[in-house]
Amino acid sequence: MIKAGIIGATGYAGGELVRILLGHKNVEIKWYGSKSYIEKAYASVYQNMFQLVQDTCLDDNLEELAKQVDVIFTATPQGYLASVLSEKILNQVKIVDLSADYRIKDVSVYETWYQIEHKSPQFIEEAVYGLCEMNREQVKSARLVANPGCYTTCSILTAYPLVKEGIIDADTLIIDAKSGTSGAGRGAKVPNLFCEVNENIKAYGVTSHRHTPEIEEQLGYAAKKEIKINFTPHLTPMNRGILVTEYASLKTVSSYEEVKALYDKYYANERFIRVLEKDVCPETKWVEGSNYVDINFKIDQRTGRIIMMGALDNLVKGAAGQAVQNMNLMFGEQESEGLLLVPMFP
Amino acid sequence: MIKAGIIGATGYAGGELVRILLGHKNVEIKWYGSKSYIEKAYASVYQNMFQLVQDTCLDDNLEELAKQVDVIFTATPQGYLASVLSEKILNQVKIVDLSADYRIKDVSVYETWYQIEHKSPQFIEEAVYGLCEMNREQVKSARLVANPGCYTTCSILTAYPLVKEGIIDADTLIIDAKSGTSGAGRGAKVPNLFCEVNENIKAYGVTSHRHTPEIEEQLGYAAKKEIKINFTPHLTPMNRGILVTEYASLKTVSSYEEVKALYDKYYANERFIRVLEKDVCPETKWVEGSNYVDINFKIDQRTGRIIMMGALDNLVKGAAGQAVQNMNLMFGEQESEGLLLVPMFP
Amino acid sequence: MIKAGIIGATGYAGGELVRILLGHKNVEIKWYGSKSYIEKAYASVYQNMFQLVQDTCLDDNLEELAKQVDVIFTATPQGYLASVLSEKILNQVKIVDLSADYRIKDVSVYETWYQIEHKSPQFIEEAVYGLCEMNREQVKSARLVANPGCYTTCSILTAYPLVKEGIIDADTLIIDAKSGTSGAGRGAKVPNLFCEVNENIKAYGVTSHRHTPEIEEQLGYAAKKEIKINFTPHLTPMNRGILVTEYASLKTVSSYEEVKALYDKYYANERFIRVLEKDVCPETKWVEGSNYVDINFKIDQRTGRIIMMGALDNLVKGAAGQAVQNMNLMFGEQESEGLLLVPMFP
Amino acid sequence: MIKAGIIGATGYAGGELVRILLGHKNVEIKWYGSKSYIEKAYASVYQNMFQLVQDTCLDDNLEELAKQVDVIFTATPQGYLASVLSEKILNQVKIVDLSADYRIKDVSVYETWYQIEHKSPQFIEEAVYGLCEMNREQVKSARLVANPGCYTTCSILTAYPLVKEGIIDADTLIIDAKSGTSGAGRGAKVPNLFCEVNENIKAYGVTSHRHTPEIEEQLGYAAKKEIKINFTPHLTPMNRGILVTEYASLKTVSSYEEVKALYDKYYANERFIRVLEKDVCPETKWVEGSNYVDINFKIDQRTGRIIMMGALDNLVKGAAGQAVQNMNLMFGEQESEGLLLVPMFP
DSSP, rough: EOOOOOOOTSSHHHHHHHHHHHTTTTEEEEEEOOOTTTTTTHHHHGGTTOOOOOOBOOOOOOHHHHHHOOOEEEEOOTTTHHHOHHHHHHHHHHHEEESSSOOOHHHHHHHHHHSOOSSSGTTTEEEOOOOOHHHHHHTTSSEEEOOOOOHHHHHHHHHHHHHHHHHHGGGGGGEEEEEEEEOOSSSGGGBOOOOOOOTTEEEOOTTTOOOHHHHHHHHHHHTTSOOOOOEEEHHHHHHHEEEEEEEESSSOOOOHHHHHHHHHHHTTTTTTTTOOOOTOOOBGGGGGTTSOOOEEEEEEETTEEEEEEEEEEIIIIIIHHHHHHHHHHHHTTOOTTOOOOOOOOO | EEEEEEEEETSSHHHHHHHHHHTTTTTEEEEEEEETTTTHHHHHHSGGGGGOOOOOOBBHHHHHHHOOEEEEOOOTTHHHHHHHHHHHHHOEEEEEEEEEEEETTTHHHHHHHHOOSSSOOGGTTTTTEOHHHHHHHHHHOOOOOOHHHHHHHHHHHHHHHHHHHOOOOOHHHHHHHHEOOOGOOOOOOGGGHHHHHTTOOOOOSSTTHHHHHHHHHHHHHHTSOOOOOOEEEESSSSOOEEEEEEEEEBSSSSOHHHHHHOOOOOOOTTTTTTEEEETTTOBGGGGTTOOOOEEEEEEEETTTTEEEEEEETTTTIIIIIEEEHHHHHHTTTOOTTTOOOOOOOO | OEEEEETTTTTTHHHHHHHTTTOTEEEEEEEEOOOGGGSSSSSHHHHHGTTOOOOOBOOHHHHHHHHOOOOEEOOTTHHHHHHHOOOHHHHEEEEOOOOSSOOSSSSSHHHHHSSSSSOGGTTTTTTOOOOOOHHHHHHOOOOOOEOOOOOHHHHHHHHHHHTTOOOBBBGEEEEEEEEEEEOOOSOOOGBBHHHHTTTEEESTTTTTTTHHHHHHHHHHHHHOOOOOEEEEEEOOSSSOOOEEEEEBBSOOOOOHHHHHHHHHHHTTTHHHHHHHOOOOOOGGGGTTTTSOEEEEEEEETTTTTEEEEEEEEIIIIIIIIHHHHHHHTTTTTOOOTTTOOOOOOO | OOEEEEEEESSSSHHHHHHTTOOOEEEEEEEEEEEGGSSBBBHHHHHHHTTTTOOBBBOOOOOHHHHHEEEEEEEOOOHHHHHHHOHHHHHOOEEOOSSTTOOOOHHHHHHHHOOOOOOGGGGGGEEEEEEEEHHHHHHHTOOOOHHHHHHHHHHHHHHHHHHHTBBGGGGGGEEEEEEEEGOOOOOOOOOGBBBHHHTEEOOOOOTTTHHHHHHHHHOOOOOTTTTOOEEEEEEOOOSSEEEEEEEEEEEEOHHHHHHHHHHOOOOOOOOTEEEEOOOOBGGGGGGGTTEEEEEEEEEEEETTTTEEEEOOOIIIIIHHHHHHHHHHHHHHTTTTTTTTOOOOOO
């Protein structure tokens, strides 16, 4: 049995980790960390867990936790893990970090976009960017995995084969993303109240959203050059789901079949990526509750652009599901263990 | 492996049966019946099943189906099963009927409330009312199970111990029920359009809803007398979930502890019924996607009434989950096999 | 021009007052009071008012305000007005109080249910309960109007004619109410976050909601005796709207026509009460944005009960609209001035 | 009094026309045309109109109607008006057509994108494209106004000043649009059911949506050249509202102030266009129920692109409100008469 601890267990991503790990054959959760709910029964914070989880919430204590478990998931605010991580801890335990602390290799880029000083840049190099479909082998041997952001997972996977193969001009890439509200977290803020979100849609973080450099870095590796893109997130009145609509100029005239073949080259054997049938547009509802990313595209001969679309559940493949997928790889488990969740409809 | 066929596989309850059965260790779906989508790929009707289900939809043919499978689920309009069922079929196959055809023992009550002539009343006596928590033993040996309605499951289980123990006056029972819209089915009707349901709540079927006699019959057995109740359903702007709020006069002054003890007497060992902690009100969201019924109550000393509350997912415990629970009992499977679904939040 | 001031202008009811008063021919808003947003542009708090309202928010200062305006609307927490009101102020200005401070005549009842000491009980007697359809004449000459609660307006008006005429037994009255989330206010609390409310329904305040004694008092006047009822509110995933479903035993067998005649006796000439056609159930969507209450009923001969239903927009007839209706009466304006809002659908 | 007739009065746009015209001082609706509900009370189709509209629905009979009224609004399927319009009718009555029949000057473009033969191309030249902010003077003297589409109104107005002034490269324009579901109409179709739309977002009509050529034509006039753009609409789980996010490359480096000045040049005196304050992103909720378009933009120095955003209510400024605005101009009424609707929040 893998013993797991969660720091930030009462956020939405933390709650989803619990839901998924409860269905994992070889994992036992030993620590429900939550600074806000210390000593409260976990099931009183998440009533869905009534009779399923008997534990009470504990404080954040990474050092102590490192002694007791095999893997720690940190679903914490930016800067937390960087401020407490040490070589000693990494020698004791494997860590899957759901925050952004170790996602970006260039520390100055991190500090510019996140407006925080990075407290342990010495671990950045070692950290593996945990997009399993791209970095599977490195994840397997990692001590520290930087679990990708929800928008980034969807944005990158949707464009990756075409950027990698060089058939689109990566600098023309425009990503228009729509997210369910769970992405905004469980903090009590007026803009996230039901009456403010319901019957409403808006863009936010225009030109300045922190997932931008993460997308640029990863797709830059694929493009083998530095790239600059536009990324615009939107808040959508639904609980879960991210849809990205991505626009790019095709370098050469391509047919549907040619492009489809490129997607298949990378994804045909990927269990959690489904390239849909011709002309079927991804919808967030079709992946809800599951670890799937649904992807498709459409070529516009009139404008010479391709429109790529991707959909995932931001709490599963965009957070907790991907974290478990990484953990599976790190511990030699079946990659899909605990993740064979059939999407729920409606 | 139990071979299963579904008639009405493309309705919402049928789709949920597929979702649940895909996670059942010992079941294989052999027949996706759907009159409306014959020869269409099932996964093109329910895109969440892409790559998970390869089959195409078949016509309704109960006789043929009976030869090929061990169990048939009929998620069909009222009157369908009654019009095609025969002794020969029942000798070949077990049937879990999600329609109302065999739920009501008095055929004239059925015909009055449903306004249909019953075509095979000879099987009514034999049919077992499939509320596992009340009729577990009979279900185990049944050939034909009448799977209870969504409203009825929730309404009955919420009041059952108190009616059975006679501490409330069953004739004072008033059930005010609120349902998500999936209960209305997938038929293309104006009142079920997004813009008609969203931002709206209404009562319907006031004094005349067909689940009324079903509740009266079952709670009447518990009360050991004929009872008449009021049942008022409401359409609520959410996909899934039923909440019932039930009012009844207490025959004798009772304390919280006394009433709680009665609930525990019946439900303490029931895996899928959770009597919540004191003062916690059931919410539909906390059971979403799962087979749970969450129940609680509050005594009003001022008026001498008790307010009972129950919540379930209308497509799971209110339809497909309960159907699988019945199937498990009928085939000697673990009762919870395939049903250990952790509720999804948010 | 009537000069108006609003204390609590940045709550949802305050915002709705602004929306309605902007369309009133003879009112000018002189004071947008908001402790939380002092010196912020009102239109930056409610972006819908951009270019429509140029003012900035001011502090709460009832004494100063009383000198500058003709009418003050207090959309404030319980206890605020009671703690600052004085005879001097009431000599300078008329007040419509949207809080509960002066709704309940028996101060001990108020203090029991609200758990606050009442700081100015001397004004309770004078305050007129501002349900225009019942107390029109008294409102006209009032200095201080206690504007009814949202649930209470709907609950009372739906049952009033039948209680008043004594054809139902008021002590059997059970009110099951469903409210949109704007009724919970704009405070930043976890239970009101989008992801907590959306796809969810729950009861709350069961047996203890503060609107209970208000309903009991007013319907008690109609019944000419003290009554005790059950009132259960539910939080519903929609922005606006209240639906009440009320159950009571008929004292005598009555026909649809007889009951309809009683409703017409009281409401046929009421502009803002619409008794619907036979068998049409009220829906909150059909009154959204308007000052209407839609009412109807159904007799259940089987159980001897009547089911009454009422729907209104909690922010309009349930709060700001009714406040303006009261103001119109107090200032000799046309009662419907500013309130001829056509419900918006969808 | 202007006598008005509506063909297609029971669609959502038709219903909104009724709501708005009921508040117009100088208009009387004489004809509620609805093929689907002939002889049914209009208020039974739209229950919000109970007691406000007494009329029953009539058949579509343009010739007869032309004799009885001064203006006809056609909120009808594509092709209807083109198939019945005649010189004789246009001599009797003014027409505001909410369909696409006369929006596109090049009949072959219309026939290609709409896949219908145009039955009266002789009136295309005369028809005025009714975007009041661009064609105010021509509308005033028009007999036949082609009321713009909902997506197009929002898309064009958001980009118009920058295209007209040539500071963006119009061929780089990418429009990512999100619409509430009322835009899909009131037809009973499975994809528009509550359970299919709720908790879901998807793109549709990718590269092929019919509003594309309309946008290209109008912005082409501004750019003084033929342009080709990408336009991608998305279905969003809300009743009303359109948000467009538009991306284009800036031809020259520009500051916020320079671009803001261009917007002001065109829109500072426009009553229904609100260019928001710096860094405030438009949200559909802030314009709901009103005739406003809220617009803003953000320059991305990193990529040299500008992101423009626009929001409107698809049934008001995107359909019925704009139609009334056109009617006002055609009849010499105050342009804003009946349209001073304060947006409703929440």
